[in-house]
Amino acid sequence: MPAAPVTPDTIRRAPKVLLHDHLDGGLRPGTVVELAEASGYTALPTTDAEQLGAWFREAADSGSLVRYLETFAHTCGVMQDEAALRRVAAECVEDLAADGVVYAEVRYAPELFTERGLSLDVIVQAVQEGFADGERRAAGAGSTISVKTLLCAMRQNARSLEIAELAVRYRDSGVVGFDIAGPEEGFPPTRNLDAFEYLRQQNAHFTIHAGEAFGLPSIWEAIQHCGTERLGHGVRIVDDIKVAEDGTVHLGRLAAYVRDRRIPLEMCPSSNVQTGAAPSIAEHPIGLLTRLRFRVTINTDNRLMSGCSVGSEMAALMDAFGYDWADLQWFTINAMKSAFISFDERLAIINNVIKPGYAALIG
Incomplete structure (x- = not known):
């Protein structure tokens, strides 16, 4: 049987796994408008949903991580009550399921949603209820998806240990890990060392934003000091990898360590182009890192700001690097192997969902 042709529909049918997606970076533009009206938020640049979607993408295209992060003032601004959080979470799950995502870890920083008095616990509970709503709606539409949560602390603030304790408190209620987000430069991972030490003592999982806007020292600290x-x-x-004129590749000690230890890279191609971490999709280091067989995974980061989905990221990479269904299966299995759920659960999704799904496409 021949391989399925590459079309938007067949890419949508391919099972996908998403490890790096921000809840407050994936709202539907129409939802932002409606929530702003309901909550009295008046700072939106426009109340036309289509124009607003375009504004988010253009603002995020500046090439600056700092400017990119400013767009979140509007999404967070309309997510300050329980009903809004629950709605955004449910719609997130529906949108991911419609894109063929079968497992996702969606992250957010609870401290960003306390402006109107919500407690951290109420915020987590509202989002978890929304994810459950979304899973039920997706099942009703014929899609099976499992969505788990990562709680972020903002690295420029001083609440990392508090958020780490929150993540552990809800570890049996769908919160599978912890992260630090926000500006890298000037706020190294080691500022949050107490949180990471606590998480390791609790046998809890965590990932760290590192090596996006800042270079190798950020990655080295995240791994060797914090234990990400x-x-x-x-x-x-990629700054620790040298490619000679004859094509010979030399890995520095840090790059070799990352590859040898199979430390997963949560790569977000479109977002990296927007923030200036890569000049274009075709020139994105994901090409070299994939060729060298690092543990590469494909992610969206912020679907609203980048106007992307996992499917559109896959399509762009297929176009840029000539990847086929077998490559997409490799990326997907990499991600599932790297998820923060139990070994048995990961294996079940790989063997019962991902491999059969791709077998039908590979032919």
């Missing part, structure tokens, strides 16, 4: 299990982005690991 995965690297959020990690794109600058």
Whole structure:
């Protein structure tokens, strides 16, 4: 049987796994408008949903991580009550399921949603209820998806240990890990060392945003000082790889360590182009890192700001690097192997969902 042709529909049918997706970076533009009206938020640049979607993408295209992060003032601004959080979470699951995602870890920083008095616990509970709503709606539409949560602390603030304790408190209620997010430069991972030490003592999982806007020292600290299990982005690991004119590749000690230890790279191609971490999709380090067989995974980062989905990221990489269904299966299995759920659960999804799904496409 011949391989399935590559079309938007067949890419949508391919089972996908998403490890790096921000809840407050994936709202539907129409939802932002409606929530702003309901909550009295008046700072939106426009109340036309289509124009607003375009504004988010253009603002995020600046090439600056700092400017990119400013767009979140609007999404967070309309996510300050329980009903809004629950709605956004449910719609997130529906949108991912419609894209063929079968397992996702969606992250957010609870401290960003306390402006109107919500407690951290109420925020987590509202989002978990929304994810459950979304899973039920997706099942009703014929799609099976499992969505888990990563709780982020903002690295420029001083609440990392508090958020780490929150993640452990809800570890049996769908929160599978912890992360630090926000500006890398000037806020190294080691500022949050107490949180990471606590998580390791609790046998809890965590990933760290590192190697996106800042280089190798950020990655080295995240791994060697903090003990991260995965690297959020990690794109600058390419700075420790030299390619000679004859094509010979030499890995520095840090790059070799990351590859040898199979430390997962949560790569987000479109987002990296927007923030200046890569000049274009075709020139994104994901090409070299995939060729060298690092533990590469494909992610969205912020679907609203980048106007992307896992499917569109896959399509762009197929176009840029000539990847086929077998390559997409490799990326997907990499991600599933790297998820923060139990070994048995990971294996079941790989063997019962991912491999059969791709077998039908590979032919």
